[in-house]
Amino acid sequence: MALDVESRPSGSPYIERVWRSRSTDVDQMLSIAAATWDLVFWEHRGRVSAAIQGPEPWARPAPVPEEAAFFGITFSPGTSMPHVPFTGLVAGAAEIPGVTRRSFWLKGSTWCVPDYGNAEEFAGRLVREGILERDPVVARVLRGESTQLSARTVQRRFLRATGLTRDAIRQIDRARHAAILLQEGMAVPDVVHRLGFFDQPHLARALSRYIGRTATQLRDPDPPEPLSLLYKT
Incomplete structure (x- = not known):
């Protein structure tokens, strides 16, 4: 029983980690809490799927398709897609339509499926197209820096950009x-x-x-x- 995972950190301020995995004789894992969200692609029995996996506020069991291959981009806290609000994504996911091995549908356009080696280039294109953005206030607060903003304003920025306090x-x-x-x-x-x-x-x-x-x-x-x-x- 195994879930073989390979991952690497990223030099992009928009991406925290890039990962890929393969399941072997396992049908369930323990999904631990995470303050980040992922764009995940997977192939199982010849079918390719994709989803935006939201933050996980607590640990919980999660099903794993057997003999499946996964690829994911974990985005840094404060990075978001404004057209996909976090309402409904916290402890949840949003399926992405029109997925093939080569392309998928996102905000009215067809995009090439990224891979383990070009995730940063893919994120850069999303930023240039205005699909992906990053709240600098969230990043500064998480680094322990002062923002000169009220606590209420900071909290509101966190909820909008991360879905969490x-x-x-x-x-x-x-x-x-x-x-x-x-x-x-x-x-x-x-x-x-x-x-x-x-x-x-x-x-x-x-x-x-x-x-x-x-x-x-x-x-x-x-x-x-x-x-x-x-x-x-």
Whole structure:
């Protein structure tokens, strides 16, 4: 049982990560919380499909088509397609019509299907056509920089550009970081101290909500079902 995943970071400010995977003898994975959204293409039994997969505010089981190949672009927080509002996308997805191995339909035009090597070029074309944009306020706040805007204005910008509040993104990212540290062998008390959790029960609740695994389960070399993509930002 496996979900073989290959991924790489991106130098584009619009893209956080590019990934591809293949499922083998697996029909379900644990989709962990993510503050980002993905454009995903997959082929299963000769049929090609595509969807915009929205942010995941909590961990949950997700079906996986067996013997399928996937390719995805994970866009950075603050990057959005204004014609596809996040209403209905958080913990959800929007199917893309007219998909073939070579092309798909997006905002009234036919586009060539991107691949693992040209995702940045594809995103650049979307930006030039006004389909993809990035809110600089979100990016600055996530870097810890001042914006001189009111808290209400910042919150509104986050909701429009990410579908999530700033605090929700912070909690998701912290839980994902904790999961990585635990998988790397860091002791639980050290993770609590390093990432600013109140105590071990606080960490345990965060892992349960956002990762769907306990600290002990994260160290299991042979888990009952694979996790979705977990990576260092």
